[in-house]
Amino acid sequence: MLILVTGATGKVGRRFIAGLLDDPRFSKARIRALCHNRLYEATDRVDVFQGSIADRDVVAKALDGVTHVVHLATCKETPEDIMDVTVKGLFWLLEEFRRSVTARQFILIGGDAGVGHFHYRHDGPITENARHCAYPGSYALSKVLEEVMLEQFGIQYGLNGCCLRAPWIMEKDDFKYSLSFGDDVFGGPDWKTLVPEEAARRYAAMGTVPLLLDADGRPLKRNFIHVDDLVSAILATIDNPRAERQLFNICMDRPVDYAEVAAYLLRTRNLDSVDIPSRFHSNWMDNSKAKYLLDWRPNYDLEMLIDSAWQYERSKEEPRIVWYPG
Incomplete structure (x- = not known):
């Protein structure tokens, strides 16, 4: 098992790689970290490949021999980059993946921006059947395009893809x-x-x-997920036959x-x-499908989310750096 991880140096990428390497179920798995600006540390089970997913040649080489892809790389509100990186980058990944003789599963981490987050009123819980409704801006649009593209590659080519739709991801403080x-x-x-x-x-x-x-x-009411719970959902998805061509809401039990x-x-x-006061609307993502099909449960509730954030103490060697706003 060779897993290509895009966005490997982000909060989810780093935690996912560490979690997988520590999990006895994946003791023989290896990681290929595809990095752009920041580099992951290479080890005996992690090799590092540098380049942009907007470059098809980079993607083709990075996918050589890969069995699984965990796609985390994205852009925020950067219109000058978002079509090349988020949209074209995913297209090249899917194109090369569907042609690969070793490819087995493609896992996309999506976002609740694709269903409007708290910008639009929802009359009931937001399930995986909710229609796409991007709020203004390039980021939300890209989340819609990602989900649709993965779905269509499944329809067109039978590609074994799965999307885990996550709300705002929390870690540390x-x-x-x-x-x-x-x-x-x-x-x-x-x-x-x-x-x-x-x-x-x-x-x-x-x-x-x-x-x-x-x-x-x-x-x-607003949806969140702790990075540890998202990582446990990704691990539950790998090679799970019930995840094939499925979309799952991965969030806390209650907003x-x-x-x-x-x-x-x-x-x-x-x-x-x-x-x-605000013009925003409360919403409630329903994670029942992930619980039923993936046998997954989030550990973090509201009190645990608050306590872990307020109790976290940063060392001088770990300054709080915000690489992007959200």
């Missing part, structure tokens, strides 16, 4: 900083822009957290409720909160 009113905020919304400047400075200094309200004025976050942080850490 990410969730703590996703609630910061300071310049160190991780992802969005950028809370300091939603309140007066003086208030933002005061909230940041006191550790006040935002209690986000939806378009109806109720506490907003994060900002009112519950505020109440828990007040009770456990004496942190105040402030209401933040």
Whole structure:
């Protein structure tokens, strides 16, 4: 088993490679890390290949002898790169994969941006049958195109592909900083822009957290997944016959409720909160299909997500670096 991992140096790539190498079920598996700007560390079971997936020759060479692909590489809101890297890059991967005599399974990590995230109102739980509805911007559009392209390669060529659709992925102290009113905020919304400047400075200094309200004025519910739970889902998908040509929502059992976050942080850490009105809509991704077909369960609930983020201590050798906004 030789697994090509794109985006190998990202938060999911690094955790996936480490998890697979430690898993006795995959003791004979080897990894080929396809890297672009940052390089993974080569070992006796990991070889490193450098180049861009936008280059067909690079992709062809990287896929030589590969049995599985775990495709993580993507772009955020970078219109100048997104068609070449995210869209054309996936096309070259799928084209070369379908021609390969060693290819067995292609796993794509998708995103809930493809179904509108919290930008659109949903009348019920978001299942895998929900229609695609990208919100404005190039990133969400690319998530739709990725899912459709993988699906069509399955229809056209019988390619054994699987898409794991994940919401916002958390690790280490990410969730703590996703609630910061300071310049160190991780992802969005950028809370300091939603309140007066003086208030933002005061909230940041006191550790006040935002209690986000939806378009109806109720506490907003938003989907998350911890990187460890996503990695366990990927491992459950590898060579699983029930995953063939399937799409799965991979998320926490319940969405994060900002009112519950505020109440828990007040009770456990004496942190105040402030209401933040928004035009966004609550949503609830349904992970029942992954539970049923993959026999997968997320470990992280709301309290575990909060506690792990607030308890995480970074060493001086591990500065908080945000490679992209979300």
